[in-house]
Amino acid sequence: MEKRELFMSELRAIYAITVKDLVAYYLKPPNLSWGIFFPVTITLIFLLVRPLDMVALAPGLIGVAVLFGTTSMAAIDVTFERRTGTLDRLIAAPISIPGLALAKILAATIFGFMMAAVMLIIVTVYLGALIINWSALLVAVSLSAFTCSAFGVLIAVGVREVFEAQTLLNFFRFPMIFLCGVFFPFTQLPVILIPFGLLLPLTYAVDLLRFSLMGTLLLYPPLISASILFGYFLILYTATILLLRNRFR
Numbered sequence: 001m002e003k004r005e006l007f008m009s010e011l012r013a014i015y016a017i018t019v020k021d022l023v024a025y026y027l028k029p030p031n032l033s034w035g036i037f038f039p040v041t042i043t044l045i046f047l048l049v050r051p052l053d054m055v056a057l058a059p060g061l062i063g064v065a066v067l068f069g070t071t072s073m074a075a076i077d078v079t080f081e082r083r084t085g086t087l088d089r090l091i092a093a094p095i096s097i098p099g100l101a102l103a104k105i106l107a108a109t110i111f112g113f114m115m116a117a118v119m120l121i122i123v124t125v126y127l128g129a130l131i132i133n134w135s136a137l138l139v140a141v142s143l144s145a146f147t148c149s150a151f152g153v154l155i156a157v158g159v160r161e162v163f164e165a166q167t168l169l170n171f172f173r174f175p176m177i178f179l180c181g182v183f184f185p186f187t188q189l190p191v192i193l194i195p196f197g198l199l200l201p202l203t204y205a206v207d208l209l210r211f212s213l214m215g216t217l218l219l220y221p222p223l224i225s226a227s228i229l230f231g232y233f234l235i236l237y238t239a240t241i242l243l244l245r246n247r248f249r
Helices: 002-026 029-049 054-084 086-092 097-126 134-157 162-179 191-198 201-214 222-247
Strands: none
Touching (some): 054 162, 097 134, 134 201, 134 222
């Protein structure tokens, strides 16, 4: 009975922190407007670059929207709370460090779903993309959002200022755009760059999204790509827990 009460208390704490982050950071009008206009801006840029092949770019557009949306907002959330001391108080609250890390990741993941929804409306209504497999789409967006959120929280925990987090994130994010099959099929990469692309989680996210929207796969069967993405999430989540423990022990 005591274990059950502790478990329920942990769930309530995770829920409370997630809701607090959503209300305090993610659902503010400026952030919501950024969450809407960022995917629109990406689409317009790609329309100018490759106006005749937007349907093929749809999976990459969704993946990029989730990547930048989750990591950017997670960086703002965590670094702001580190600077104001809020994170220290949360560490001292009756919640485990794994629970706190999960709450931070959940808030960013929900925002990632919102970004994906906006981009999905754009690519289906205005660009003519079709959703072939809804189950695969849900799995792809879920795993992508969780993995990218964990990555954003991990980076943010390791720095103190927003600009430091964004600079470090960009060191990884921009190479991902060019190495993960966003602009062109992954198999068209130079042979020397393919091993680097295979090390990046966005590669598998875009491949799963391509399967859900176009019914084609360039790398592995959906189950393998999903398992790899889930593995990345577990690694990033575990690293976040260890870094939090090291920072606040």
